[in-house]
Every structure is written in C-alpha cells, then in structure tokens.
Amino acid sequence: MATSTTGPRATDVVFMYGSQTGNAESIALNLLDQAQQRGYQAQALVMDDYEKVAFHPQSVYVFVVSTTGDGDPPDNATKFWRYLRRIAKKQSENWSFMRYTLLGLGDTNYDNFCNGGKRLDEKLRELQAKPFYPRALADDATGLEETVEPWCAGLWAPLAEVCQTKSGGKVLPGTSKGSTAETVVPVPTPTTTTITTTTSSSSSDVPRITQAQYLTAPDALKTTLALTFQPLPAAGKSADFWPGDAFGVICPNPTPLVGALLVRLGLADTADTPLTIAPVAETTPIPTYLSHLGPVSPRTIFTDLLDLVAVPKKAFIRMLADYTADAEEKKQLLYLCSKQGATLFSTFRDLRPTLLDILTTFPSCQPPLERLLDTLPPHQPRYYSVANAPPPPPPSLSTSEGDEASHSTFDLRFVFNVVQYDQPAPLVVKREGLCTPWLERLSLGRPFPTPTAPLHLFLKPNHHGFQLTRDPTRPIVMIGPGTGVAPFMGFLEQLARSTPASASRETWLFYGCRDPRKDYLFRDQLEGYERDGVLSRLVVAYSRYSPSSPPTPATEGAEHPRYVQHHLRRHAADIYRLIVHDNAIIYVCGDALNMARDVNETLAEILVQAEKNEDDPHFGITLMDAKKLLVQWMQEHRYLRDLVSQ
Known part of the structure; x- marks a missing residue:
C-alpha cells in the first residue's frame, strides 16, 4: 500500500478521542471545527464508538x-x-493503509507519563499503520498548551498533503500569519446555544450518611474523616463491588x-x-456531557455541570478576550494567552483562579452562557476507594438469593483528608x-443515622486490576x-472472612503516618488484624516521630525508618x-509524586541488591x-498501583 506521504489522498478525516476529564474531547472537537472551516469532510467520535467507522x-x-490511573487508557477508550489488542494478537488485519497522527495528554507527576498515547501509537505501528505527522505528548503538570498549541498549528500542512479539502486547507478569510489569532491557542466557534425556556422537575434517590468519624487528633496537620453511608434500595441494585473498587x-x-x-x-x-x-448546526457536535440533557436552568448549569475552579x-482566556469591552483589559487577556505571555500565563495558572x-x-x-458551555470543562466527580468489603450473602440463602439480598441494603465506607490550602503569593488567600x-x-x-442527605454517588469498578486477588493462596x-x-x-x-485455605498466604502491610499520637489511621483495627493472623506483618513508619513520643512496638528510637x-x-x-x-502481588496506593516513585525505586534496588544464587532468575540484574x-x-498485574497527584 501507499506510504503516509504518497499515493491518492484520502477523502475525509476522522478525529477519534479518548477522554477521562474532557480535555481530549475538547481538543478533538476544536480540531473538528477548524477542519470543517478549512473545507475538510470530517467527523469526531469517541474511541469506543469505533464500530461507527x-x-x-x-x-x-x-x-x-x-491517560488515567497508572498509565491506563480512559474509560471511553477501553473497548x-x-x-486493537485482539486483532493484533490474531494477526487478522493489516492496517498499512492507515495514515494517522496522535496527540497524547498526560501528567509527569505520574511515572507512566502519556502511557495511553504511547501504547496506542505502538499498537498502531504494530498493525503497520503509518504516521503522516509526528506524535506529540502534552504535559498537564506544566500546561498542556505548551505542546498542544504548536502541534495543532502544525497539523494542517501535512494533513493537506494526505487528505482532500474543498479549500486546499487554507486558513479562513480574516486571519493571517501575522494576526493575533495565530499566536494563541485556536478557539472553537460557538457550538451550543440556549434557546427554549421550558418547565420541568425531577428528583432522584440519594444515599444517607450513617456514620462519620474523625480519625485524626485536633492538632494533627491534616484532618481525616471516615464516612459510612448507605445507598437507598434503588441505588443498591448496582452494589456489585469488590475490595479495590472505587466510587x-x-x-x-x-x-x-x-x-x-x-x-x-x-x-x-x-x-x-x-x-x-x-448545537448551532447538525454537523457540529456538542460536548458529550451536554448531549443528553433535558431542560436545565442557569443555576443548575453552574451548580452541577461546569467546573468553576x-x-x-x-x-478559555482567548474566548474571554472576545467578550471584553475595555481595550486595556482585552489587551491584557490577549497577551496572557499569547506565546509572548507564556511566562506570565504560567504564573497566572499557578494561582489557580476561579472563574469568579x-x-x-x-x-x-461579559461572556455569554453559550460560550462558557463551549469552553469550560465539565464538573468532574471526585473518586474515593471503597474502604470496606461487600456484605457476604446470608448463609441460609442460595447463592443467587444471597447475592440479591446482600445487595438490597449495604454500606460503603471511605476515608478522606479535608483539603485546605493557601493560594500562592501575591494573593495568599486561604482556599479549600x-x-x-x-x-x-x-x-x-x-x-x-441522618435523614436523607443531598449526596449523589455511583460505583466505579476498577477495570485496571487494582483489586484484591481472588486467589486464596497468593x-x-x-x-x-x-x-x-x-x-x-x-x-x-474481606480476608478476615476468608476460608481456611487462605490462612497460609502471607499478607504484609507497609503503612506510614506522621505521628502515632495524632494521625495513625485505623490503628486498633490494623493491630487487631495482625494479632488475629489476617496480617502476617504490619510495618509502620512515622515520618515525624521524635524520642519524646511515647514508645510503641514499631518504633526503634530516634533513628527509626x-x-x-x-x-x-x-x-x-x-x-x-x-x-x-x-x-x-504488590499493591501501592497513595501519592504519585513522591511516595510511589520512591517505592518504585526501592523495589528496583531490592531486585538488584538482594543476595542471590547463580540459578536465581534475576542473578546479575542491572538497575x-x-x-x-x-x-x-x-x-x-503483579504490581498494581492506585495513585493520585497531590
């Protein structure tokens, strides 16, 4: 077949996105809009809708x-x-005809930076697909725009060489290489409109909080709570969870x-x-999170739909400039989002200003509501690990009956730190x-138990492996x-309920806190699990322990780990x-930026430095x-991590 730069040109371009928080979708729809303006026959769709093309x-x-989780593809790209893995394994297809390019989004706070994009690129090359334009990997830790902006700007020339366009791929009239628009991130044209006023009302079942407990002392650096709640029966129909899942x-x-x-x-x-x-036009899709809504009020839009922080x-800044009447303010906004203002924008970004x-x-x-819907990201759920096991079926019932009964009412418990911080100088404003x-x-x-509380939640099974193994001996x-x-x-x-066959398995927990007097979470339960043999070893590190602290079995003087x-x-x-x-199986949960990297480095050093015989499979291994x-x-899935960027 033809290479990516020779042979007949394609007749249309397909933008496919895998998006967890809306960034990738927003970029893809922006590119779609620009492609249509440049005369391309184009469409955009989520990757899991691949059967539509x-x-x-x-x-x-x-x-x-x-990329989401620990280097995993977004939820809407897993299918x-x-x-791709299935057809690559079977070697049933050859995609040497395909001409493609790829933009990956990630965060260098995580070890597996842009792993979703990298793995997709590798799999496409394995299928012999050919890139027509070099891939780019954008880092949210420093600002996606630093990579996204030049990559998007550079896309159109190579695209015009491989795909037909009614206008030759030229920039729309009214823009030029020297214009301000060419020095900033392209802004999508309006794709949504609020038109008809209607009346509607709806209500939904919500769970109720049944227990709340502070797990830290009043003088601890962080305030940590454990909440237990009970979903109502309607929500309980989806109560099929396993330790390691989230909600x-x-x-x-x-x-x-x-x-x-x-x-x-x-x-x-x-x-x-x-x-x-x-949508303004049938050919221009609106963001997925808006596409299935009924009538909503402005108050609901700002309360539940848009991320205001x-x-x-x-x-977004470029869009705001379009709706700024004062010339000096407009100039400041345009400079802020220009290439020349990159340093100032970085400082501005670090302040984390809200929309207000x-x-x-x-x-x-004075931006209109339609444009805020176009450019603000969707309001995102906050995810928490389930901190309890699912209820066992009553022993008097059959398996199917027990499953149904255990799911009619159940508890979910989770643990969180109450987030509070100071906004950086020059604002120095306390935020939460x-x-x-x-x-x-x-x-x-x-x-x-409380009356019904306005708490909405949904279970999120962990499809990427971070679950308690069901092998009772491992x-x-x-x-x-x-x-x-x-x-x-x-x-x-869950292990405490295990059958005797699992009693022989070794279970180790490495836990850490600042001070055993202030923030040792679940101390009684953990030490009880060790006494009862559920835990083979409980190993605790105190990062702020001092010799004046009361001695505990896990402390070994001032030089303890x-x-x-x-x-x-x-x-x-x-x-x-x-x-x-x-x-x-190794499970790691917590901070991606420091702890996870230090643990990964330590595990690698252990593999290198451990005493080994010559017949050991890793004898002589390098770092x-x-x-x-x-x-x-x-x-x-022998080494599983559930990480968050603090």
Whole structure:
C-alpha cells in the first residue's frame, strides 16, 4: 500500500478521542471545527464508538488520547483498546493503509507519563499503520498548551498533503500569519446555544450518611474523616463491588460561588428558568456531557455541570478576550494567552483562579452562557476507594438469593483528608477543596443515622486490576501510607472472612503516618488484624516521630525508618522472596509524586541488591533491567498501583 506521504489522498478525516476529564474531547472537537472551516469532510467520535467507522484508506485518522490511573487508557477508550489488542494478537488485519497522527495528554507527576498515547501509537505501528505527522505528548503538570498549541498549528500542512479539502486547507478569510489569532491557542466557534425556556422537575434517590468519624487528633496537620453511608434500595441494585473498587461522589459547586457568578453575569433574574441546550448546526457536535440533557436552568448549569475552579486554559482566556469591552483589559487577556505571555500565563495558572476571580479581575468581560458551555470543562466527580468489603450473602440463602439480598441494603465506607490550602503569593488567600469540605459540613452536627442527605454517588469498578486477588493462596504486599491505606481496609475485611485455605498466604502491610499520637489511621483495627493472623506483618513508619513520643512496638528510637520505602529496604530479603519466588502481588496506593516513585525505586534496588544464587532468575540484574521488570509486572498485574497527584 501507499506510504503516509504518497499515493491518492484520502477523502475525509476522522478525529477519534479518548477522554477521562474532557480535555481530549475538547481538543478533538476544536480540531473538528477548524477542519470543517478549512473545507475538510470530517467527523469526531469517541474511541469506543469505533464500530461507527470502517477503517479504510479513504480516511485519515487523528487520535487525541489522555491517560488515567497508572498509565491506563480512559474509560471511553477501553473497548477500542481491547479491539486493537485482539486483532493484533490474531494477526487478522493489516492496517498499512492507515495514515494517522496522535496527540497524547498526560501528567509527569505520574511515572507512566502519556502511557495511553504511547501504547496506542505502538499498537498502531504494530498493525503497520503509518504516521503522516509526528506524535506529540502534552504535559498537564506544566500546561498542556505548551505542546498542544504548536502541534495543532502544525497539523494542517501535512494533513493537506494526505487528505482532500474543498479549500486546499487554507486558513479562513480574516486571519493571517501575522494576526493575533495565530499566536494563541485556536478557539472553537460557538457550538451550543440556549434557546427554549421550558418547565420541568425531577428528583432522584440519594444515599444517607450513617456514620462519620474523625480519625485524626485536633492538632494533627491534616484532618481525616471516615464516612459510612448507605445507598437507598434503588441505588443498591448496582452494589456489585469488590475490595479495590472505587466510587464517584458528585458534589455541587459552592452556593456562594454560584450565586455570585449569576449576579456577575447578569443571570440572577433568570437563574431558575429552564433552558434547552442544542448545537448551532447538525454537523457540529456538542460536548458529550451536554448531549443528553433535558431542560436545565442557569443555576443548575453552574451548580452541577461546569467546573468553576478548573485551572484556566489558554483557549478559555482567548474566548474571554472576545467578550471584553475595555481595550486595556482585552489587551491584557490577549497577551496572557499569547506565546509572548507564556511566562506570565504560567504564573497566572499557578494561582489557580476561579472563574469568579477572573471575571472580578476583568470587570468589562461579559461572556455569554453559550460560550462558557463551549469552553469550560465539565464538573468532574471526585473518586474515593471503597474502604470496606461487600456484605457476604446470608448463609441460609442460595447463592443467587444471597447475592440479591446482600445487595438490597449495604454500606460503603471511605476515608478522606479535608483539603485546605493557601493560594500562592501575591494573593495568599486561604482556599479549600471542593468536595471534602462539603462532605465534612454535610456530616457535622447531625445525629446518625441522618435523614436523607443531598449526596449523589455511583460505583466505579476498577477495570485496571487494582483489586484484591481472588486467589486464596497468593501472597500480597500492600503499601499505603496515610489515606492510601483506605482500600487495604477493604482487603483486610474481606480476608478476615476468608476460608481456611487462605490462612497460609502471607499478607504484609507497609503503612506510614506522621505521628502515632495524632494521625495513625485505623490503628486498633490494623493491630487487631495482625494479632488475629489476617496480617502476617504490619510495618509502620512515622515520618515525624521524635524520642519524646511515647514508645510503641514499631518504633526503634530516634533513628527509626521514617517512610515506607525505608522499611521496604529493612525487610529487603523478605520482600525479594515474596515478589520473586512466591509470586506475590504488590499493591501501592497513595501519592504519585513522591511516595510511589520512591517505592518504585526501592523495589528496583531490592531486585538488584538482594543476595542471590547463580540459578536465581534475576542473578546479575542491572538497575535498568529491574525497572523494566517492574513495568512488565505492571502489565501482568503483579504490581498494581492506585495513585493520585497531590
């Protein structure tokens, strides 16, 4: 077949996206809009809708894919990824006809940076597909725009060489290489409109909080809560979960913030008038999260649909400039999102201003609601690990009956730190997180069990492997300092119910906190699990322990190990035996930026430095090979991580 730069040109371009939080989708729809303006026959669809397109030489493909979890593909790309693996394994198809390019989105706070994009590129090349334009990998830790902007700008020339266009791929009239628009991130044209006023009302079942408990002392650095709630029977129909799964909490934006925005945007008088959201044109799709909505009011839009505290993107700032009346303010906004203003934008981004902060700073800016729907990201659920095991079926019932009965009512428990922080200078304003302070306020001052609380949630099974193994004989090593211990409480509760066959398995937990007097979470339960033999070893590190602290069995004077990786080194011989010779599964939960990287480095060092016989499978292994082995174990689900960027 023809290469990516020779032979007949394709007749259309297909933008395929895999998006977890909406960034990849927004970029793909932006590119679709620009492609249509440039005369291309184009469409955009989520990767899991791959069956809607027939992969053939008449199309060119542009993939925009993010990465979630520990290097996993987004939820709406998993079906497509399984499809690619299946046909690659069977060697049933040859995609040498395909001409494609790829933009990956990731975060270097995580070890497996842009792994979703990298793996997709590798799989397409394995199928002999040919890139017509070099891939790019954008880093959200420093700002996606730094990579996305030049990559998008550079796409159109090579695309015109491989795909037909009615206008030759030229820029629309009114723009030129020297114009301001060419120095900023392209802004999508309006794709939504609020048109019809209607009346509607709806209600849904919500769970109720049944218990709230502070797990830390009042003088601890962080405030940690454990909440238990019971979904109502309607929600209980989907109660099929297993230790390691998570659930999403959908919390509203703060009422004062919503109210202030409605006033600022002149929407206070019509705040509760239902509106219908529809695309401007049939060929221009609206974001997925808006596509299935019924009538909604402006108050609902700002309360439940839009992320009002998201880190601002350049495309959003560029849109605001279009609706700013004051010339000086407009100039400042345009400079802020230009290439020349990159340093200032980075500083601005680090301040993490809310939408209200920005509109207050630029008082003549008056964006319409339609454009906010176009450019603001969707309001995202907050995910938490389930910290308990599912209820066992009553022994008097059959399996099917027991499953149904156990799912009619059940508890879900989770643990979280109440997020509070200071906004950087020059603002130095005290801020708080969105969901965790709301959850704390929701549970304070109410007798338990509480009346029905405005708490909306959904279970999220962990499809990427971070679940308690169902093999009753396989050893497990759990590493989870701080609230990273939460999923392991569910593991241990489930193991405590295990059959005698699992009693022979080794179970280790490496836990860490700052001070045993202040923030040792679940201390009584963990030490009880060790006494009862559910845990073979409980190893605890205290990062802020001092000799003046009361002695405990796990402390060994002022020179005790401070972090979990220090204890891993101290127990290196056992760890090597468990993970190499006994085929143990390693679970790591918690901070991606520091803890997970330190643990990964320590495990690699243990593989290298452990005493070995010449017949040992890893005799003479180098540090680089050890790290490659850990990556292999991740793919084999022997080394599983559930990480969050703090």
